[in-house]
Amino acid sequence: MCSTCSPSSSKSRWSTSNEESATRYRLLETLRAYALTRLTASGEADAIRRRLLEAYLDLSDEAAPALRGPDQSAWLRRLEAEHDNLRAALDAATAMSEHQLALRLALSLWWFWLIRGHLDEGRRRLAAALAGASDASAESRAEAHYGLGRLTVISGSAAEAWAEYEVGLQLAAELGETRLTARLLIGQARILELRGDLEGARQLGLVSLAQAREVGDLGQIADALNVIGNAAWRRGLLVEADDAYRQALTLARQLGDQARTASLVGNLGGVALAQGAFEQAERLFEESVREGRGVGDLLACARALCNLGASAYRQGDRLRAQRRYREALQALRELGE
Numbered sequence: 001m002c003s004t005c006s007p008s009s010s011k012s013r014w015s016t017s018n019e020e021s022a023t024r025y026r027l028l029e030t031l032r033a034y035a036l037t038r039l040t041a042s043g044e045a046d047a048i049r050r051r052l053l054e055a056y057l058d059l060s061d062e063a064a065p066a067l068r069g070p071d072q073s074a075w076l077r078r079l080e081a082e083h084d085n086l087r088a089a090l091d092a093a094t095a096m097s098e099h100q101l102a103l104r105l106a107l108s109l110w111w112f113w114l115i116r117g118h119l120d121e122g123r124r125r126l127a128a129a130l131a132g133a134s135d136a137s138a139e140s141r142a143e144a145h146y147g148l149g150r151l152t153v154i155s156g157s158a159a160e161a162w163a164e165y166e167v168g169l170q171l172a173a174e175l176g177e178t179r180l181t182a183r184l185l186i187g188q189a190r191i192l193e194l195r196g197d198l199e200g201a202r203q204l205g206l207v208s209l210a211q212a213r214e215v216g217d218l219g220q221i222a223d224a225l226n227v228i229g230n231a232a233w234r235r236g237l238l239v240e241a242d243d244a245y246r247q248a249l250t251l252a253r254q255l256g257d258q259a260r261t262a263s264l265v266g267n268l269g270g271v272a273l274a275q276g277a278f279e280q281a282e283r284l285f286e287e288s289v290r291e292g293r294g295v296g297d298l299l300a301c302a303r304a305l306c307n308l309g310a311s312a313y314r315q316g317d318r319l320r321a322q323r324r325y326r327e328a329l330q331a332l333r334e335l336g337e
Contacts, residue, residue, distance in 0.1 A: 052092050053105075056082070064107075068257055076295050079109070080296070090125055093105060102129040103130060103133040106126045106130075114147075116298075119151050123148060123152060123156065126151065130145075138174060141171055142171035145184075146164070146183055152164060158195065169181060169185070179212075181211055182220045183208075186208045189204035189205045192204060193234070199231070202227075208223075209228065219251070229243075230267070233267070258292075259297050265287045266307065268284050269287075273307060273310065273311055281311055285311070286308070288300060298334055301328075302328045302335065303328075312324060
C-alpha cells in the first residue's frame, strides 16, 4: 500500500485538478512490514482498515460516473496512481467480511480495469466480490455479471462471457430493468458477431438500441449503434456501417468519452480501408491511436495499429506494415488478450 498527499479541494478531497503535482511517498518494504506488525499488535488494525476502506469507497464512488465522461482521462490516471491503495481497500473489505462493500468497490472499478488492461485482476477481484456478497441486491449482481462478461470476453472465453450475460439478463428481467437489459444484450450481440452470426448480432443490437433510447442512455445508444455498424461492415454493407458509426461517434463526443471515441473512429477507418481510401483510413486510425493512448486504452490502440499495418500491407509497404503489426502485438501482449 502506498500513501499520498491528497490535493485539497472545495468540492472533493479526491479532486483531479492538482493531480500531476501531488507528492507521493512510499515506505521501504522492511519498514512497511514492521509498521504492519506493530499495528496488528496494537489492536487497531480493523479501525485503520475501515478508515482506508471508507476513504477509497469515496474515491471510487466519485470516479465511477466520471469514467464515462469528459474527465475520463484524468480520473483513469488518478485511479492508476491509487491502484495499490484500492487493492488494499478491497483486501481490507474482505478481511473484515464486509462483502457488500467489497462488491460496491469492485463495481466502481471494473470499467477502469477494462480500459487500463487489468483484465485478469479485474475478473478475479470482481468475481470474488460477487461470490462473497450473495445477499447483494439483484441490480448489483446483474451489474457485476455484466462487468464480468465484458472483462471475460477479452481475456477469457466467449462461452464464459455469454454465461455471465445470461445470468445478468435473468436478474434484469426480474427487476424489469430496461437499462441493464440493454447493456447485457449489447454484450451478447458482440459475442454473436465474434461467432459469425451477423444477423443475430444485428437483431440484438436493434432490440438494445430501442431499449437504450427508451431510457435515454446515450452511451448505450452509441454502443448499440456500434454493434449494428459492426454487423453491417462485416456483411459488406459499408454505407449502413458508416452511418451507424457516425451516429455513435457523435454521441461519444457529446459525452466526452475518449474510450468510445477511439473505438468508433477506428471503426470508421475500417470502412474507409474497405473502400480503398487509404489516406482517409490511416488518418482515422492514427486518430484512434491518439484517443486510445489518451486514456491508456491498449485494446483500442492495438486494433488501430493492426489496421494501420493492414493498410500499409495492402499498399505494398511491407516494412511499415511489419512495424505497425509489431506495435499492435506488443500492446496485445501487455493487455493479455
